[in-house]
Amino acid sequence: MKPLFRVLIAPALLSAAATCASAAETLQAVEKQPLNITAIAMFLVFVLTTLGITYWAANKTKSMDDFYNAGGGITGFQNGLALAGDYMSAAALLGVTSMIFFNGFDGVLYSISFFVAWPLLLFLFAERIRNLGRITLSDIASFRLDQNRIRTLTAFGSLTVVCFYLVVQMVGAGQLIQLLFGLPYNYAVIAVGLLMAVYVTFGGMVATTWVQIIKAGLLLVGGTLLAVLALSKFGFSFEQLFKQAVAAHHDGELILLPSKLVADPLALISLSLGLVFGTAGLPHILMRFFTVPDARQARKSVFIATGFIGFFYLIVAVLGLAAIVIVGRDPAFYESGILGGKLIGGGNMPVMHLAKAVGGDLLLGFISAVAFATILAVVSGLTMAGTSAISHDLYVMVFKKGRAEAKDERRVSRIASVGIGIVAVVLGILFKDQNIAFLVALTFGVAASVNFPILALSMYWKGLTTRGALIGGIAGLVSSVSLVILSPAVWVKVLGNPEAIFPFDYPAIISMNVAFFFTWLGSVTDRSGEAMLERERFDDQLIRAQTGLGASQAVNH
């Protein structure tokens, strides 16, 4: 039985550290399951509710500020939930529980790596971003640097991240819907593309925010319910939970310690750098700070988000351990009833099987609908970020030099969101059945090596100049993309070469340093007159970041 297990799971979960990471973010190939009416019905309720909200939001969205940042009228608590909704992906629910199910403690390492970016976002970014920017994160970098060049670079950085992450989510949506609802892959991809374009085009940031809030609420309620039901099987004793999990798992007590993820420590460190600093460069997360009225509410929203995200990861650990016992000992969840063989539906299914085991078809339907709603909410946020990068950054600020008619801007934003929807659907279908693990590495690699260094240095380093940011940003982009191409995920698994040239799937350990080094070098050697002015403007920028002087205000309706 053990060799069989290894053959089936090894390629996806047990090989190397980074492979584990990608398995948690991307869903493995799955088989189509029988039609699940409960799940579909519950999901339709979610879709109808969110479409109703979009209709309401469309009536509230009058100005372009309303469209981009809900007029700054979202409260700190609401934004905190929406931030959590943006960040808690289906991959975290399905992937991390499955990681604990198979590898135990590795899932904990993964969880805290995903979590630790949040306190840092609060301490270093939240308030400054709110005070310096208005619509996109490019506003911040171009505050004292050259509008045209820096805005173009950061807008492309954002669009690259949005595009890669969208493909990951679209492919995940297609696989999930086959798995959970028993519907064809292409239906899912088209439905997701259509819905996200509708939310963003008509409801703008207001609708996007409420989709996130509802989804975050559903995910937290569903997860908590599942955890309570699961824990009741152990008399609410963690000691019992751990004892039985160790007894049920074929690795025994080894599951309580780090294992596969630490096989290559440097790969683990590169992964964790990418996750921590990549999160701090995700445009769809950072743009949420513009939706609150002031820096005080921005602070509060990260506190709320950090609390919910932390709580969610604690629940995920309980679910993973409970699944080891409840799912791992029930032959009904294995193909041909062979315990330890292949899980029905594939390696990402432990939490779904757990829902079925402790709550029957009703709970399974609910959790399935929540998982799909989760993807829908994340792609809406991404579409919103991509749309504002195109219409605000590229069209209004770069192409029209800041002098565009509101109605033209509105039209461009509609074209952009529909265009992003079409691109996402086409790529989602093209990448069907492809190994897309590398796209996650690219998303976080580019975010950590292009967006993050420029953003952090523009706010914290007086010496940064336009030339330095351009050279460093391009160096970060080139190094992160080429290292991912040379990594095992692409060089070996996609291109079929026998051995990878770059040993880690996640490039951050090299590409972030390259980006920072070249930004520094390009800045300190810059003796132009503009560079002097840019350095001088830092003091005024710091005053605004620190005191909110001149920061954009909430729009009153």
Next chain:
Amino acid sequence: MNHAIESARIRNHPRYQELVSRQRRFVACLVAATLVPYFTFILIAAFAPHLLAQKLSATSIINIGWPLGVAFIVGAWLFTGLYILRANGEFDALTAEIREGAIV
């Protein structure tokens, strides 16, 4: 233009430098208090996992790795609370004092 004048006024305000340096010190402490335990935890997991194998008690099967993970998440969240407490109180009061008599 008003912003430029106000900005110049703030720059020379005696309490402004105080705000900047106090906040910088506090943020540096919190970032260190978050990142040092995190990377220590990751490095221990990578190079000395046996250190995590210590059981909670003689009768328990749970090792210290799991509660440490929980403590990290809860602790980092409490740090965010600590930051909010001081930012909403002390730093906001100082900012209000600096902005007092502002032109804009």
